Amino acid sequence: MQAYDACTYTRTTDIYGKEVINLLCAKSRVAPLKVVSLPRLELLAALLAACFMSKYAPKLQLPINEYFYWTDSTLVLNWLLSPSSRWKTFMGNKVSEIQELTSVSQWKHVASSDNPADIVSRGCFPSQMKSLDLWWNGPSWLKGEHTQWPSNFQELNSKTEYLSEEKVITNLFLTTENNSFNQIFKLFSSLSKLLRVVAYCLRVKSNLLSSDTNIYGPVKATEIENSLKRLVKVAQQEEFFTELCDLKNSKLVSSKSKLFRLKPFLDNDGIIRVGGRLKHAVSLSFFQKHQIVQSIGNALFNYEELYTILVRIEAILNSRPSTPLSTDPNDLSVLTPGHFLIGDSLSAFPERDVTNIMENRLTRWRRVVQITQKYRLDGRTSISISDKSEKNGHNQMVLI
Template identity: 35%
Template sequence: MTRPPTGRLHRASWLWRRLGTSIRCRTLRAGRESDWRGQGHHGSSEIQVAPVKQVSLPRLELCAATLLSALVSHTQAIIELPIANVHLWSDSTVTLSWIQGHPSRWKTYVANRVAEIQRCTPEARWHHTPGEDNPADCASRGVSPKELVDHELWWKGPPWLTTTSGPWPAGPALAVTAEIPEQRTSYAASRPHPEEPTLLTRYSSLHRLLRISAWCRRWLRPRHARGCTLTVEELQDAEEMWIRISQACGYPEELATLSSNRELPRRSSLLKLSPFIDGKGILRVGGRLRNASLSYDEKHPAILPSESYLTRLIIEASHRRTLHGGVQSTLGLLRQRHWIPRGRTRVKEVIHRCVTCL
């Protein structure tokens, strides 16, 4: 009684001038269902000339693994028996670590070959085998014809290949991620988020924030000056208060420098804006518009830190005032009173998160 092969064992090895691979077909035969006897047969092999240019040892092992996966894929396409399992073996732990990782983690040379291996043999299981049990070494290192005739390792494979399910050699633990060579260098750019008061980040709309702040600030006014409803001046005072707090969190060095009547350092991002501090302690844009026939806020808009939570609330409020207009209309309304460094990029980010515009 003959059963379909339950797997195949493949070896990959290298030598300085040759790359060798070998395939073993393992079939299970039994006289009874409970009495299995495994047999290993030489299936196919391939030898390829190694690159002339000097290549590192792990890269040569990876080239042999790539050759192996291509040979396995070709054999699977032409064989007429159903394949239950495919087991691929290598004696290089670095190569096994590369194959088990995503190609995007490695540099170009390794990534291209790992992608090819995963494409040709997506369901294969990779294992580690000791070098003395690797039949492919016979092809890569070379043996004489006289030795090849009775070479047990080449024709029948290692002794443990004939076992039904084990014990197969347990390879060493794979290298830790930090120790694997050929890793692609990745850079993560993080934008600083200044620590802002909890009262500011508690509310999701500028309208609600200003009204609650204005009601709380009423106790700073004389009793006879308090009315039944909020006035425009009270709402404007609340907005100016939050602008000062936001600027203190985002531009502490610039405020300290300008307060002491010193020039901003050349590395400051606000140097080109010619900033100054007005009578209310707000950092504003300077420049040549001071003599223009415009309102004070248009000539000297308040500078808002691009990463501030208040900036996001003001952009969202301007976006709603323009009836969910695009980037240009929102930015035009916004710059009538405020100036945001990298304003166009920040407005795009806010509009892309607008549920109504989606």
Template identity: 30%
Template sequence: MGIESVNSSVKVLGLHWHPKKDTLSYNVNLAKNPSCTKRQVLSDVSRIFDPLGLLAPTVVQFKILFQKLWLLNLNWDDELPKKLTDKWLKWRADLENLPQLQIPRLVESDTDKIELHGFSDASTKAYSAVVYSRMVKDDGTISVAILAAKTRVAPLKQQSLPRLELCGSFLLSQLLQSIKAGLKHKDLTIYAWSDCTIVLSWLAYSPAQLKMFVGNRTAEILETIPKHAWRHVDSKSNPADCASRGLGVSELIDFQLWWKGPSWLRDQDQFLVKLNNSHNCSSLSDKRIQSEIKANCLAAQVIVTTDNPLDKLLNRNSSWLKLIHTLGYVLRFIHRMKHPSSKRTSTALTFDEIKSARIRWLQHAQAGFQQDFQLLLANKPLGNQSKLVNFSPFIDKDNLLRNMRTESTCILESHLSSSLSGNDIGFSAHGT
């Protein structure tokens, strides 16, 4: 009796736990000789209990199928069309392989520091998100484990693929938020990966600059995942890809990319190379990016380099006033180091110190228009392709670009304050 109890499984929270191997498995009891109706499809799919979404690549196939059945306006007991019947019976038979899948129950967490790596992807039929834990032990060994996944079918109202990719990133932010809530006692570092450079470009903007659909979702995403945590991953290394397209059980069992994530997560040297060479390099001239930017906003992207202290400060602050005051105190400190005998002022910043810090930030933000700046400096006309040509810009005494239409200011400071936090600069179309 003792041997039987060790080899047998125990049902825990709807899953089957095998104490001897310490693994989890699934068991789906399907009826023999089923009728191929919408009612039967829903009945069979509901038997797959997968609270963590570990079977997402398989389950998403049935979600897509059920959406198709709904569009056909079939009654619950109507026979399915021949093509869908064949597909359903094939997938149903494949579910018999589910008990062969053995998932390790234990997710190692020996140290307080844990990395969460989230991946998102989308196809025309569905979008997905999956999260892995990564832990580097004291002896240098690395443990990677899948934590959870989610999928959603694409909405009936047709959307562009970049928008669906953005929905996948939004789904990832929700999934990471729920995982973070359960790991409050751990020191978490979050990395988010997407193979869509257009989405990464949208996330570099301030949400206020983007049209409603994209702007609302980027705002929600950035509340959970800061923009500096986003990285680009190639499609072949993106485990969320299979969850957006679908994968049968027999294929999923041995699909290591899904269960263990990309191989470079388990190699420290490869991981560091990937981390340093995975920033978004998408061109702002891409029409798919520009199509989601509000018409009254003109923006230039500034490439962020970790060597620039101003860029580091931008990644840590999103308040325009806080950025000005922080830089103001830094400039005061530098001045005092260079001139120790200078007269000490009060602890509060002076008007001139605030003005100097503001000018320094504006100069940094306008670095995205460096080519135009050099042409104006040499008294040469701007090219027809320049985004500033219609604003008749000139360079003022502080080496700032100004709008000839209203010389008092060329940059809307309130707009720039939000743009700075997005590592891009805004240029008012009205010059006010």
């Protein structure tokens, strides 16, 4: 049967200046039924000593100048020198309790031959206890000055038993598709609002990184411009990732790329722009010569084409009927958002239907028209007169 124990001694100085060492109390416990290694039993003994001292020392009601704790296990001392989080659950909990009750600087190393606690753990007959000076008065060197006490403890770095209790930390690296910033496009239906929000976010980031150049007040035009550039880069990173990598590495895109014929290049901001013969035009600015590449689905558009599509779609949305303008069944006029914008409904000349024509048969302008016509068909709102409805009366306007 295994056991572990701890014993407590008092070191006092009498009126003649003589140091007196006496056994105060001792306590032993039987080892757990589950097989426990010897180093763990030694740690349990250290915890028993710490709990023992914190519980009974105050009962003496005597002024105690210093506390010292001794163990003959170098493993225990090394465990106590490290944070409890470094060790496995069992060891970490015990080390944490000891560190809460005591200070690491109070722990010393004692040789097994001078450790009175070993008498209990190894066993001893009662008849032998009477004459064991080590048990009753502790090791002889305790009566000397602190400088004469043994100090042969060495910190361990690679001992197998010491490291066997170290917690195994597994570093797991996961790569995920980072679309978190792309989701910002779905949060706003207004580009101007999106630009302002991103501009404020970039301002906060800049202010946190540099306290010398903090920016306050309304958003400036330069901030809106930087916000637009950032959003364009995010969109291009999503749509033209391979082309971006090719342009950064070799400055040429693959011949299989859908951007190949546009002769793209990266500007100073890392944005893909269109090349081509316009670069020789003297009267055009850099931004007019080299427009930003953007896309809708699988279609590629320059800035002006995309702007045209967005304006036409806006006109479609502002032409949708909200309510009839009169109760006359022969009056098909309806109230639309356009009435609030220009005072009348928006109108445009009808165009030839190109929704069913293959994309490669269309000119670039007809491609713009096709996109807007498909949008109108996907979300159209039509008006019809119904006189056969069972639920509605005759000559009523019905919005479908």
